[in-house]
Amino acid sequence: MTNTQRTLGAAAVIPIVAVALVVIFPNQQAFLAQIAITALLVLSLDLVVGFAGLATLGHAAMYGAGAYAAALYSLHVWAEPLTGLVVGILAGGLVALVSALMLMRAHGLTFLMMTVAITQIIYEIVNKSRAVTGGDDGLYGIMMQPLFGRFEFDFYGRLAFWYAAVVLWLVFLLLRHIAASPFGLTARAVRDDGGRVSSLGGGIFAHRVALYTLSGGIAGLAGALSAQTVQVVGLNTLSVTYSAEILVMLVMGGTGRLWGALLGALVFMMIHHYAAEVDPVRWMLFIGAMLVMIVLFLPKGLFGGLEAAVNRLREGART
Amino acid sequence: MNNLLEVRNLSKSFGGLQVTRNVDLTIAPGDRVALIGPNGAGKTTLVNLISGVLDPTGGEVMLDGSKVTALSQRQRAHRGLIRTFQITRLFHSMTVADTLRVAAIQKNGMTYRFGWGGRSADLIEKSVERVLTDLRLQDRRDNDVSLLAYGEQRLVELGVALIMEPRVLMLDEPAAGVPQSESHIIMDAIENLPAELGVLFIEHDMDLVFRFARRIIVLVSGGVFCTGTPDEIAANEDVRAMYLGEAS
Numbered sequence: 001m002t003n004t005q006r007t008l009g010a011a012a013v014i015p016i017v018a019v020a021l022v023v024i025f026p027n028q029q030a031f032l033a034q035i036a037i038t039a040l041l042v043l044s045l046d047l048v049v050g051f052a053g054l055a056t057l058g059h060a061a062m063y064g065a066g067a068y069a070a071a072l073y074s075l076h077v078w079a080e081p082l083t084g085l086v087v088g089i090l091a092g093g094l095v096a097l098v099s100a101l102m103l104m105r106a107h108g109l110t111f112l113m114m115t116v117a118i119t120q121i122i123y124e125i126v127n128k129s130r131a132v133t134g135g136d137d138g139l140y141g142i143m144m145q146p147l148f149g150r151f152e153f154d155f156y157g158r159l160a161f162w163y164a165a166v167v168l169w170l171v172f173l174l175l176r177h178i179a180a181s182p183f184g185l186t187a188r189a190v191r192d193d194g195g196r197v198s199s200l201g202g203g204i205f206a207h208r209v210a211l212y213t214l215s216g217g218i219a220g221l222a223g224a225l226s227a228q229t230v231q232v233v234g235l236n237t238l239s240v241t242y243s244a245e246i247l248v249m250l251v252m253g254g255t256g257r258l259w260g261a262l263l264g265a266l267v268f269m270m271i272h273h274y275a276a277e278v279d280p281v282r283w284m285l286f287i288g289a290m291l292v293m294i295v296l297f298l299p300k301g302l303f304g305g306l307e308a309a310v311n312r313l314r315e316g317a318r319t
Numbered sequence: 320m321n322n323l324l325e326v327r328n329l330s331k332s333f334g335g336l337q338v339t340r341n342v343d344l345t346i347a348p349g350d351r352v353a354l355i356g357p358n359g360a361g362k363t364t365l366v367n368l369i370s371g372v373l374d375p376t377g378g379e380v381m382l383d384g385s386k387v388t389a390l391s392q393r394q395r396a397h398r399g400l401i402r403t404f405q406i407t408r409l410f411h412s413m414t415v416a417d418t419l420r421v422a423a424i425q426k427n428g429m430t431y432r433f434g435w436g437g438r439s440a441d442l443i444e445k446s447v448e449r450v451l452t453d454l455r456l457q458d459r460r461d462n463d464v465s466l467l468a469y470g471e472q473r474l475v476e477l478g479v480a481l482i483m484e485p486r487v488l489m490l491d492e493p494a495a496g497v498p499q500s501e502s503h504i505i506m507d508a509i510e511n512l513p514a515e516l517g518v519l520f521i522e523h524d525m526d527l528v529f530r531f532a533r534r535i536i537v538l539v540s541g542g543v544f545c546t547g548t549p550d551e552i553a554a555n556e557d558v559r560a561m562y563l564g565e566a567s
Binding site for chain 2: 177178180181182183185186188189191192193195196197198199200201202203207210
């Protein structure tokens with residue numbers, strides 16, 4: 001398979017899955033929009049965890065920043081959706097940049113604890129700034145103007161789903177391009193052995209800051225999409241718990257491949273949706289058990305397992 | 320001939336323990352200098368000090384007549400001071416070609432490029448192909464480095480250094496851990512290094528030392544014990560007694 005064929009194949013997957021999901025779940029497009037937004041957020045986390053090799057419990061800080069910024073922008077400045085997305089990107093990117101300047105000097109457990117601390121600080125600032133952020137009531141009544149001045153956001157989430165799916169698709173293609181670029185290759189090298197990159201004249205700190213900022217911008221974009229489509233922003237968007245939840249999604253799907261982020265978000269959200277219907281209290285048991293099984297038997301996540309199974313089938317067909 | 324690298328009175332202490340003692344050395348273009356000494360003599364520490372991994376307690380490192388003592392390892396690499404490591408340090412998730420590309424990206428300042436277009440990208444591909452050809456690794460270009468035989472991994476380690484087009488190359492035990500059956504690959508590669516390159520190499524394999532070195536520095540307890548041509552070192556009774564033993 002040539003590179004062009006591979007790229008075209010990859011580009012076709014998200015549209016095909018999106019259409020399939022709408023056909024299978026025609027009345028649940030608001031939920032499907034949430035899956036697309038969550039997948040976007042987990043993709044952004046993959047840049048930090050999978051490509052930079054940094055385990056974080058603070059990714060919701062950028063997501064929440066994007067959500068609050070886009071909500072405030074639409075409530076007080078302009079309710080046009082696309083400029084709202086840009087505001088979300090800038091807010092998420094700015095929070096990521098400022099925190100990265102502190103975080104990227106730390107390693108291992110110190111880094112992890114600092115991501116928690118920074119997220120908690122931002123959470124408390126937003127909680128105490130009730131006049132602006134609504135405190136623990138959050139922000140509501142976010143009414144967006146029609147997309148491109150023409151397409152109205154509807155109650156059933158039809159436009160919301162296609163809007164989120166298209167953004168997810170574009171970001172996925174962009175990240176695939178970046179992953180194969182000199183920047184992406186250097187990111188993998190820094191993850192494998194930062195000291196070696198330094199011995200070749202590469203700047204590890206600046207590179208990690210850039211990668212974290214890019215990731216924060218995409219997380220902010222996901223937050224802005226959520227604010228615009230759900231029309232409510234709450235403190236939960238900034239919580240460490242939510243950060244841990246998206247990390248679980250990424251580990252389930254598989255890190256460092258982008259596809260794993262998409263698959264992990266889809267599977268987690270589906271299990272959440274249906275298992276919570278069966279048992280609203282203990283649905284996390286399903287997730288916990290599944291995570292244990294994946295870590296033990298599929299160390300490269302669901303996508304890695306799927307890929308290995310396909311490769312085995314191909315080899316079997318050849319022999 | 321002007322020296323490429325000059326080390327003056329270089330010292331390093333960890334608390335009360337002095338591991339490098341007032342070392343002086345010079346490397347000129349085309350030099351092949353071997354650094355030998357018993358285990359614990361401070362050879363790798365000296366390379367770490369010269370390359371900027373460690374900060375010296377005293378003394379100077381000069382590159383092309385300019386002081387680089389206060390510069391980071393990264394800055395020294397940009398000035399052409401490149402090293403390899405005693406234990407191979409390659410990017411284990413990458414292929415041979417990608418590993419070389421990473422080095423070429425750093426060399427050409429393309430770290431923050433989000434695409435492969437343009438003349439710089441062509442330069443990178445050309446330099447990757449050149450090194451693959453020079454080291455006879457073309458057949459391995461798409462193999463994962465982690466799956467190569469150790470001798471080939473050492474060769475890729477050397478390739479990573481060469482793609483940086485160094486002015487001074489420091490090789491830390493280039494043949495360490497390489498099986499006898501594969502050591503000729505390393506020897507051929509060292510023999511074919513660019514003539515104008517200044518090379519400082521640490522090695523325990525005396526065959527390799529006496530084959531390639533034009534000058535040998537014997538390091539003992541962090542200080543220079545003696546310096547000389549291979550013939551002079553081989554004839555030095557103290558060195559024979561202390562270090563070379565039966566190998567001489």
